[in-house]
Amino acid sequence: MQTLFSLQGKNAVVTGGSRGLGKEMALGLASAGANVAIISRTECPEVVTELEALGVKAISVAFDIGDIANHAQLVTIINEKLGHIDILVNNAGVQKRHPSVEFPQDDWEFVMNVNANAVFSLCQKFGKPMLEKGKGKIINLASLLSFQGGLTVPAYAASKGAVMQFTKSLANEWASKGVNVNCIAPGYMATEMNDALMKDEVRSRQIMDRIPAGRWGSGQDMQGTVIFLASDASNYIHGFTIAVDGGWLGR
């Protein structure tokens, strides 16, 4: 059973791993034995230290994933520093909130570029060597808003809908070649991304009251699912989105 979930000797990349869900998922992968490269806009040596304390190799690469033109170079740098990548967790994401009627076009494009365009490109760039090797695991971060429209977040909903859909498209082409592409859809998680929501007492109470589990989620709640999707335990799961949402979508 331990072998089924082991990531010993595997190399993983986690985008946006400097904080929030990405950091906790990186720690989860490392606890299962994976070496980890964190990609974030600025270097995060303190996270590297935490990862190394788990007995794995860890590196931090400062890179803005919105810079799609340089994704191929990013892959080269990471391959040189860590080796062939077995696991990609496309976690980095951004949020912008405005009433839809006045949602600025540049905010729309910013959100779509980081959350959807960059994620698709990273799937391609890291996916190609996985396809050549005949094995790999790609885990994209979807959202409840891959299923629902949300309030004042149309670009985020559009981007996360796109991620869930193209994850299926990639799985259809890559499943027979040994590469698993799946999503995790977190529910309402207590991270900096949700600062504004958590500070809004009315909305925060409304959200909590609707979560069957009766609490907001945490980064630790993501660890079991990301280890599962990164390990051999999920080898026959393709193109699927697992909600880690305290039961929200079932309600």
Ligand SMILES: NC(=O)c1ccc[n+]([C@@H]2O[C@H](COP(=O)([O-])OP(=O)(O)OC[C@H]3O[C@@H](n4cnc5c(N)ncnc54)[C@H](O)[C@@H]3O)[C@@H](O)[C@H]2O)c1
């Ligand atoms: N928190 C939630 O409730 C929730 C719910 C559903 C989905 N998600 C998704 O989970 C993922 C992580 O969310 P979080 O709550 O931890 O967010 P967060 O804002 O706390 O962290 C996001 C991370 O992504 C990084 N990042 C953002 N833009 C980047 C860029 N252009 N280049 C490199 N790094 C970049 C940030 O620096 C940060 O490390 C996101 O994709 C988010 O959309 C979160």
